Amino acid sequence: MMPLQDALFRPVRAGNAFEETVERLMQAIRLGVVPPGERLPAERELATRLGVSRVTLREAIRSLQDAGYVESRRGRYGGTFVNDPLPATRPGRLVEAPELLDALTLRAVLEAGAAESAAGRALGPAERRDLRARLAECSGASLDEYRRKDSRLHLAIAEATGSASLTAALADVRMRVNELLDRIPLLPPNLAHSNDQHDLVVDRILGGDPDGARRAMAEHLAGTASLLRGFLS
Incomplete structure (x- = not known):
């Protein structure tokens, strides 16, 4: 395997x-490490x-297949191949890496802090x-309304801090993040995982566990950040 593939498929x-x-799969595809028409390992x-388990890998590959990035072929020379051509980028302006990092960093600080603060009240x-x-x-929520319901839950956590300024700041960053999320496909396995993580965050808040709430929110945000980096950076 090529050294660059070693670095990506760690x-x-x-x-x-x-x-x-x-x-990781999207990085390999978008960077041309596995170019269009070529087969993944x-x-x-x-x-x-x-x-990861083969179940997790298959879920990831199936999600990318549904989004139009790869296709599975059967037979002696089968496997998972990168589509040629790749899907067109969703409408919207180009997202530069520094802009993406800025939005994700601000979100991580505000939302993890909000969960911690809410749990401490x-x-x-x-x-x-x-x-x-x-x-x-x-x-x-259905797929069509998931983004809106997800945003409302995160804003409710901010409101539970009792800080109007923090809630306003989080609403602003949420608008920025939603513009980015609208550029990537909704992946059902990720939504199911996010719902489980939401359960844990709210459980820690209602249980009065500030450290646990911060950790649970940070892990939840890290998953979303991985998808945004994979599809957009």
């Missing part, structure tokens, strides 16, 4: 295995190199009901 972290696997080899009954309601709405 073990991912366990917390966001699906999202980081998608990121064999499934067993790729799963071993990435340190003595929330009233109405605030607790609102968090649970927003969580349920997001978990049950």
Whole structure:
């Protein structure tokens, strides 16, 4: 295997295995390490190199297949091949790497801090009901409404801090992030994983665990960041 492939297909972290696997595959495709028309490494080899289960790898490949980046071929010379041509970039201006990093860094600081702060407050009954309601709405959202319900849950967490300034700042950064998220496909395995992570974040907030809430939110945001880097950078 080429040295550059060695660098890209290195073990991912366990917390966001699906999202980081998608990121690594998209990096290999977008950087031309595996060019259009060429075959990805064999499934067993790729799963071993990435340190993920074959189930996780298949979910990632299926998601990229649904998004039009790869296709699976059967037979003696089969495997997973990068599509030629690749899908056209979704409408919108070019996202430069520094801009993406800036938005993701600001989001990580604000949202992890908001989760920590909310968990450290003595929330009233109405605030607790609102968090649970927003969580349920997001978990049950359709693909068409998921982004909106997801945003509302994250803003509810900011509101639970009791800081109007923090809520306003988080709303601003959320607008920036949503513009980026609208440029990438919705991947059902990622949404299911995000819902599980949302459950944990809200559980830590309602349980009064500031450190746990910060860690849970940070891991959740890291998964989204992996997808954005994979598709946009």
